[in-house]
Amino acid sequence: MAGDPLFILVAFSILLVLAILVFGLFVFTRGGEFNRKYANKIMQARLAAQAVAIALILIFIYVRSRGGG
Numbered sequence: 001m002a003g004d005p006l007f008i009l010v011a012f013s014i015l016l017v018l019a020i021l022v023f024g025l026f027v028f029t030r031g032g033e034f035n036r037k038y039a040n041k042i043m044q045a046r047l048a049a050q051a052v053a054i055a056l057i058l059i060f061i062y063v064r065s066r067g068g069g
Contacts, residue, residue: 010057013052014053017049024039
């Protein structure tokens with residue numbers, strides 16, 4: 001399974017969501033001008049990355065249930 005390109009893509013997308021979340025938390029806790037300017041953009045990026053990750057997970061489950069991969 002670890003060699004499956006779709007699995008690798010799913011894992012990468014989940015790690016990307018985690019990285020954006022950690023970055024957003026770091027920016028939020030520091031506060032300041034950067035937080036005021038970019039907090040909403042960071043949240044939007046996280047939500048978009050989560051949507052892509054969920055879609056990829058669902059595609060992965062569908063492909064696996066059909067015997068593919």
